[in-house]
Structures are given as C-alpha cells and as structure tokens.
Amino acid sequence: MNTIKEQDIIDSIAGACQYISYYHPEDFVKGMVEAYEKEESEAAKNAIAQILINSKMCAMGHRPLCQDTGSVNIFIKVGLNAKLELSKELEEVLNEGVAKGYTDPDNTLRYSVVSDPAGERKNTKNNTPAVIHYSVDNSDKVEITVAAKGGGSENKSKFTVLNPSDSIYDWVMENVRQMGAGWCPPGILGIGIGGNPEKSMLLAKESLMDHVDIHELKKRGAKNAVEELRLRLYEDINKIGIGAQGLGGLTTVLDVKILDYPCHAASKPVAMIPNCAATRHIHFELDGKGAAKFEKPDLDIWPDLEIPMDSVKRVNIEDLTKENLSQFKSGDTLLLSGKILTARDAAHKKIVEYKAAGKALPNNLDLKDRFIYYVGPVDPVRDEKVGPAGPTTSTRMDKFTKEMMEIGILGMIGKAERKQPTIDLIKEYKSTYLIATGGAAYLISQSIKDAKVVAFEEMGMEAIYEFEVKDMPVTVAVDTEGVSIHTTGPQKWNSI
Structure with a gap:
C-alpha cells in the first residue's frame, strides 16, 4: 500500500x-459562452x-478571476484503509496547504x-482557517474537493x-427575487433539502460542486421530483429577467443544483446558496503516488x-461636477x-467616525467631489500597479451613504x-452610482495605471487607495434622477 505523505497533501x-484562482471550470465556461450567444x-x-474576456485573461496570465479570492x-473523504504519514493533525496540514x-x-x-x-475581526494574513468538512469511506485513498467562495455570494445564502405541505418552488422563487x-449572476444556484438545518446547508454547498448539466437533463427529461424541480426553477428563474449583473436579460442562472436527504416527518428544511460568476472548485484524489x-x-x-464600443462614452473624471452629472442616464456605458x-466597509466606518469627531482624515485627504470605488484589491505582483480589482457589493455601504453625501x-x-x-439620497444630492462588472477583476485592473495607499494603510485591502x-x-446604474437600471432592466425582461 502506498503512503500518502503530509507534504503531498500540503502541495496538492x-x-x-x-x-481555481485563475481557471474557471470548463463546464462553467461553456455555460457562459452559451448564455452570451443567446443573450438579447x-x-x-x-x-x-467582460466576464468571459476576464476569464481568458486570467487563464493566460495566471491571476485571480476575482479580487475576492474567497x-x-x-x-x-478519508479512506479508512488509507495509509497517511502525518506529523501533525490533518486539519493543520490542510490549512498549511491553504496558507x-x-x-x-x-x-x-x-x-x-x-x-x-464578533469582536476585533483581525485578518489572519494567510486566508486560514479553511472551512473543512470530513467524511470517511472504506477505500485506501483520500478524495478532496477545494472550493473558494466569495463573500458576495455567500452573503445571499438563505435557510x-x-x-411539510409548503412549496419549495414558491420559497426559492420569492428569495431569488429578493436576492x-x-x-454576481449569472451563476449556479445550489439547493439542499431535508436532513436538519445544518445538513440542508451542507447539501446546498455540496451541490455547487456538481457539473453544469441542466441541458442534458432537459434533453432526457426528469425522472423524479427533484429533477422536475430543477428544471422548473431553472426555466422560471431565468424568466424573472434579473440577468447578468442584475442588468436585465435572459440568463440569471446557468444551472440549478439540488441535493436532498431524508428528514423528520414534521419538517422540511430547505437551504439555498448561490455560486457567482467567479465559480471556483476542483476535485482530486491522493493515492500515495x-x-x-x-x-x-x-x-x-x-x-x-x-467589448462593443458603439455606444460607449469616454469621460474625464476631472471634468465632472454636480452640475454636469445629469448628462449621464441610467444604462449608459x-x-x-x-x-x-x-x-470598503471598514474605511467607511472610519470616515464616518472621523467626521463625527470633527477630525481631518489622515494626510488631510479630501473626499469632496471625488468618486469612491468600493473595492479591496489583490496585492500586485511583478510590474503590476495593482492586482485584480473588481467591485464589492454596494449595499453594504448603504448605511454610510448619507454621511458620505454630506461630505x-x-x-x-x-x-x-x-x-x-440610498437611491433617494442619490437623487436628493444629484449624485450618481456606477457599476463595474463583478467577475471581471483582472480585466478592470488593466485600466488602473497607478495605485497608492492614501489613508488607513494598516487595514490592508480595506485601506483607502x-x-x-x-x-x-x-x-x-442610478442616475441623478434616481432611475435605477436594476429596476428598469429586470422589469423589461421579466416574462413570468
């Protein structure tokens, strides 16, 4: 019997x-290509x-698909007959590999x-510990799936x-509309049904590791209730019209995955976890070789x-004022x-605290008449000015918007x-809200020609650059009149 060595686990x-930081799964790429070809x-x-261009650039340049590397x-799954050579606990070995x-x-x-x-929330500086789920079988091998999950999609998880008589379909559809x-759609929706609360959440997460195969299922037809539910949800979620990045369109989900487990007769636990446009996971086995x-x-x-350039407007930020922002309308590129x-969140909290205390920001930084980009970039390598730098979810900054507008x-x-x-505040202050494409972080970083930290350097990626x-x-996304493309876009493409 071959020995599975500690260093092989770490290196794997x-x-x-x-x-997975720079290669999308092949089935996901093919699903995105199909979505692109049929999108109207x-x-x-x-x-x-942009997501597909970014994906290819990352595959070629070996840089992260998303700044949130998850x-x-x-x-x-550890085989009971596997021979492992470890000098420390398996959990330590796995986390050493992550680090x-x-x-x-x-x-x-x-x-x-x-x-x-719940307290200091101090960065661990190497992205550990991982969230690890163990199981065993009777083999002499170790099977491992590694996935990186960004905060934007994880934060939309529902349970x-x-x-027993309630409709899973109705619950999922209601929550997708609210999500x-x-x-960062389009992506995969994972659903876990049954077991108990923690089991259903685990099933939902595990389901996201399956291959994109909805079209094969459509072709052969459903054979059971779970497959019928998958097909119905896939079709009807896409009819809602949320579309890529919420802009309105034909594809919101590339697939709906469901795993189930027997449960108590008095209950029906259901969990839902989305996987974003930076879907990242890989499965492998170790056999001692x-x-x-x-x-x-x-x-x-x-x-x-x-990227089509026909209707794109080039804008010099230095020329923009409160008076001329009204020339840009919701939906303009x-x-x-x-x-x-x-x-990001931590910097906004600091800014508001400084404002409340009547203190100037570090280095006398002045935010007046500036655009604020919600991003925590990856550190640069080689000759980069900055690493991948895509946007983070903006609603987390909604609680700070009034103070920022007053500044x-x-x-x-x-x-x-x-x-x-927040939309009402944007209209009141004649401001504007722009969106960059989530899942296009490396592509976006190519437009950043210089980057420097100007405040709160100690906060790492949460610093102000x-x-x-x-x-x-x-x-x-939201113009000076308060018109939001995230409202008008889905309304236009809703067919259900």
Whole structure:
C-alpha cells in the first residue's frame, strides 16, 4: 500500500487554491459562452462578454478571476484503509496547504478571513482557517474537493424550515427575487433539502460542486421530483429577467443544483446558496503516488470577444461636477479616466467616525467631489500597479451613504443594486452610482495605471487607495434622477 505523505497533501491543497484562482471550470465556461450567444439584452451581453474576456485573461496570465479570492471550503473523504504519514493533525496540514497557496509570490491571493468574528475581526494574513468538512469511506485513498467562495455570494445564502405541505418552488422563487444581483449572476444556484438545518446547508454547498448539466437533463427529461424541480426553477428563474449583473436579460442562472436527504416527518428544511460568476472548485484524489496534478484547460474553449464600443462614452473624471452629472442616464456605458478613491466597509466606518469627531482624515485627504470605488484589491505582483480589482457589493455601504453625501462625494462605483433610501439620497444630492462588472477583476485592473495607499494603510485591502484609471468600463446604474437600471432592466425582461 502506498503512503500518502503530509507534504503531498500540503502541495496538492496549495496547487488547487492557485489553480481555481485563475481557471474557471470548463463546464462553467461553456455555460457562459452559451448564455452570451443567446443573450438579447445589450447590457447583459456586454457584462457576460467582460466576464468571459476576464476569464481568458486570467487563464493566460495566471491571476485571480476575482479580487475576492474567497474563503476556502474543503470537502475531504478519508479512506479508512488509507495509509497517511502525518506529523501533525490533518486539519493543520490542510490549512498549511491553504496558507501556502494564498501566499504564493507568483500569484498572491487576497486574504479575506478574519478571526474573532464578533469582536476585533483581525485578518489572519494567510486566508486560514479553511472551512473543512470530513467524511470517511472504506477505500485506501483520500478524495478532496477545494472550493473558494466569495463573500458576495455567500452573503445571499438563505435557510428556512418549511411545513411539510409548503412549496419549495414558491420559497426559492420569492428569495431569488429578493436576492438581487449582489451575488454576481449569472451563476449556479445550489439547493439542499431535508436532513436538519445544518445538513440542508451542507447539501446546498455540496451541490455547487456538481457539473453544469441542466441541458442534458432537459434533453432526457426528469425522472423524479427533484429533477422536475430543477428544471422548473431553472426555466422560471431565468424568466424573472434579473440577468447578468442584475442588468436585465435572459440568463440569471446557468444551472440549478439540488441535493436532498431524508428528514423528520414534521419538517422540511430547505437551504439555498448561490455560486457567482467567479465559480471556483476542483476535485482530486491522493493515492500515495505524489501530489495531485492539475491539467491546464484548452484555451480554445474561450471565444475571442471584444467589448462593443458603439455606444460607449469616454469621460474625464476631472471634468465632472454636480452640475454636469445629469448628462449621464441610467444604462449608459462609460469609460472613465482620471483619479478615483477606494473605500470598503471598514474605511467607511472610519470616515464616518472621523467626521463625527470633527477630525481631518489622515494626510488631510479630501473626499469632496471625488468618486469612491468600493473595492479591496489583490496585492500586485511583478510590474503590476495593482492586482485584480473588481467591485464589492454596494449595499453594504448603504448605511454610510448619507454621511458620505454630506461630505460632498461626487459619486460611487460598485456592483449590484442599491436600496431605495440610498437611491433617494442619490437623487436628493444629484449624485450618481456606477457599476463595474463583478467577475471581471483582472480585466478592470488593466485600466488602473497607478495605485497608492492614501489613508488607513494598516487595514490592508480595506485601506483607502487612490487609483489613476484609463478607460475603466462602468455602467450608470442610478442616475441623478434616481432611475435605477436594476429596476428598469429586470422589469423589461421579466416574462413570468
């Protein structure tokens, strides 16, 4: 019997973390290509094109698909007959592999995991610990699935315990409508049914690791109630018209995956977890013959696409004022050039605290008449000015918007919809909200020509940066009149 060595486990986990950071699963790419080809909404088609262009660039350049390189989920099945050679606990070995993968100097990944989650929330500096799920079988091998899950999609997870007679279909449809675009569609929807509360959540997460096969299912037809539910949800969720990035379109989900488990007769636990446009996972086995080897995908699976430039407006940020922002209408595509500032949750909290205390920001930073980009970039490597730098979910900043408007910011850049009170503030202050494409982080970073930290350097990726951008692609999501494309777009494409 071959011995599965500790270092082989470490190297395999590290290699998997690197691999999934820049390679989409092949089945996901093919699903996105199909969605692009059939999409009729110009805005959604443009967003899918950016995601596919970004995907190919990452495959070629070995840089992250998304700036949120995720928290790591590991599903490990240990054969009871496997011979393992370990000098420490298996959990320590797995986390050592994660740390090695995330700190690789050739492709640094962003550290997003914080410890003391209810208190200090201090970054662990290597993205550990992973969330690890163990199981066993009678084999002499170790099976491992590694997945990286971004915060935007994880935050949209839902759970309930329905009455046995309640409709799972109705619950899912209601929650998808409320979920908005913060999970970065199009992607995969995972559903777990049965067991108990924790089991249904685990089933939903596990289901996301399955292959995209909805079209094969449609072709052969459903054979049981779960497959019937998959097909019905797939068709009807896409009829809602949310579309890519919530812009309105034909494809919101590429597949709906469902796993179920027997449960108590008095209850029906149901969980729902989406996987975003940066879907990342890989499965491998260790049998004592060395570390796992991961095959490079064929670059021919990606089409050669270009972003259409017919209706794009080039904008010099330095020329913008409160008075002339009204020229841009919801749905317009812009290419921004000039200097913008970045700030996420922690920076907004600091800014508001400084404002309340009447204190000047560090380095006398002035936010008046500036655009704020909601982003926590990946650290640069080699000659990069900044690593992948796509937008984070904007609704997390809604609670700070009034104070930011009072400070005098010109506008905001992020992803997904804003809540109605924030839209009302944008209209009141004659501001604007722009969106960049979630899942196109490396593509966006190519438009960033210079980057420097200007405040709160100690907060790492939560620091305030100043970016100098050239032709950064954005869409006007909320204009100065309060018209939101995340309302008008889905309304136009809703067919249910």
